[in-house]
Amino acid sequence: MSLYKQLWLAVILLMTLAFSGSFLLATKSAQNYLSEQLQLKNFDNATSLALSLSQQNDPVLRELLITAQFDNSHYEFIRLMDPTGSVLVEHGSDKTVFAPTWFMSIFPIEATPGIAQVTNGWQQIGTLSLKSDSRFAYGEMWVSTQLMFLYFLAGALFSGLIGNRLLKVILKPLNDVVDQSKAIGERRFITIKEPKTLEYRLLVQSMNNLSGRVKQLLDTEGGSLQELRKEAETDSITGLLNREAFMQQLSSLLNQGNENTEGSLVLLRLQHLAELNRSEGRDVIDSLLQNVGASLNDLADQCEGSMAGRLNGSDFVLLLPGCEQTEKTAQRIHEDIQRIATQMQLENPLTIPAAASIYSSEDSLPLLMTRIDAALASAEQEQRSCLKMADIHGTVPETCTLECWHKLIASTIENQNCELITTPVTDASKQILHMRALPQIHTETGEKVSYQELHPWLSRLKLSPQLDLQVMERALASLNDTPQPLSVSFSAQLLDDENSQRALFTMLKAAPKKATQLRIGFPEYGAYQHLESLQNLCSELQTLGCRVGIEQVGPDIASIGNLSGLGVDYVMVDEMSIHDINDNNARQIFLRGLCSISHSIGLSVIADGVRTEDEWRTAIKLGIDACTGPYFE
């Protein structure tokens, strides 16, 4: 029973007790008072009537006196008996009653008859006894009792109303407290304003403390996870970003859809490293690599937003955003690296072919990489250390331009012919937890375009929310067929698009049963940018029964503390973290940390992009709750 109901019951009980108590007392008191007054009246009237009768010689006159007294006053009876006990005169009233019999038997008004002696001179006439009529007293008492009861009812109603308001005022802070504890139960570690009531305040204080500590824990742990992540992203010898990390960052830079995205990319290859390793010894080559790495890192540090990476054993890359003098800069860098190689005084001179390209917002990652790879290949052919500039206008035939993508995606959305490809998400025992649905579209020639390919263009064309809505529609439709829950991935742009959000909720509210079968993921990089919007969305989705998750978790792991107030159900780690996890110690440490911190606040961790049995085994061993990816297709 709720506290509200209990308090109400207590109020009602107390009021009934108080009122019935006073009601009984008042009636009892009236009863006593009336009895006493009647008693006195009996005595007094008997004496005064007897006194009058004692002054009369004539029995007829005496009888008349008694009759007159009886007829004009309120008596139950008046009786005059001679000394032997026989009745001389008697008058009794009718038995009309003014109150119910049960009432009279509960509150009897008892008054003994008044008795007085009547004489004539020295001669005894007899004994006069009379009793006042208590029916009027009963009537009076009955009426006042009814009145009392009415007052009681009115009072009860009035106090009920007052009590209702009071309870609302008193319990208002409690509602906040309850909301907070519910939120904590749903893994939303929120803090609320401390109420004024002492007990509530203590409770809220400790819950706020708890929430604060969870946030603090997540913040610190997020920081150390970021450190681990950085290690996992870094090449151990050169201290540069490794391939996955570099590509991911470059891709997200290009996918931001920022029109001002412009800069230069420089690619260097240290040729024949393996042979040099044999001839010069590993130590020498390692120190060469370290020097190259340090030099590139220095260059990257000089320019904001720059980053340097080692793509594989011998390929090094430097990204210089905003740098327009591509050739000049690339030449300088190329010379720097050659100088380092020369300083190493290797027996066999090192050949360093290099390539450079400018990039812009028009580029996609594959396009850019193809272009610069082609330039490097042509530099390599010269068999000497030389720098080639990539041809921007493209010797490489571009399959599809931005406009072409726009046309394709827009027509897909318009014709609603996007398809959902589902992949199972399985737990540690390979039981299917739910299916993950990703959109796939077809080109005019019938070629399939996967979500991974589509994704950069979607965000660049700002068409993501529309596709998200179509995915939602398809997902709801497909829930008719599949018994399993379905997870979908939404774009970061949806978080910034209120119209699409409204459309989304209209769809979900129309199918409340299916909504509970849905898991909806938002990407990490958008989540923290639109935290407030995400928070509102989360709470609305959760009231509909949807589960919410954060996907592609990794790059911004330091901000995981922001999740403490959201009540999300799961995090899905990005592919990079899983890639070759069985061989990568740094990633293992990172993932283990991520799992333990997520589990501590009740989040489950899902790994995306699992490709092999080994990756899967390692992921499960590290504490990942569920996996998905090509391995399960």
Next chain:
Amino acid sequence: MFRRFISVLINKSVLQRFSACLLTVMTWWCLATPNIDLMQQLAQQRYGNEAVKTIEAWRQMVLDNQDNQATEILRTINVFFNQRIRFNDDQSIWQQADYWATPLETMGRRQGDCEDFSIAKYVSLLLAGIPAEQLRMVYVKARIGSLPKNLTQAHMVVAYYPSSNADPLILDNLNPQILPASQRRDLLPVFSFNSAGLWIRGQNKPVGSAEKRLSRWRNLLTRMQAEGL
């Protein structure tokens, strides 16, 4: 009406009423039979040894008389009080215009006015076994002396009716002789009363409980009960 309830509630708190009730019940319980010992004890406390002796003599007289003829009882009791009690008015004894003294007070002070005589005699007669129905206390108009015929005063006597329609015998403190009423031309009866319906010694609880608003007669009866009668 509601206001009256409230005022009743305020005027007499429940506690007060309750304790009054309790006291009454206890008093009645203790006084189920006349408690002459208590009377003697009170006499000792209030008036000293002399009074105790008087009470002792009175007790003896009442007890000795219980088996006697009514006329003998009347005579003894009339003589006892007329001899032992000195007449005095209430103003000198009690500093009040009119005060009805209990037998204990009368015997303790050994003085009283006509009511005090009558009360003491009436009570003694009851104790000696004369039924209340045969006894009356009578307000009379009494002519004092014989010559100035119009000199009268309010007076009280005790009347004994051997039967209900007989000529009663009068016990008076002005005239120490017990005479039938027909021979008392100096007395003109006005109103008579007794304790029937109000007080039957040893059995009756005080009727009603409005002790503060008792008539003089009922007040006296209540005080008598408190003194052991």
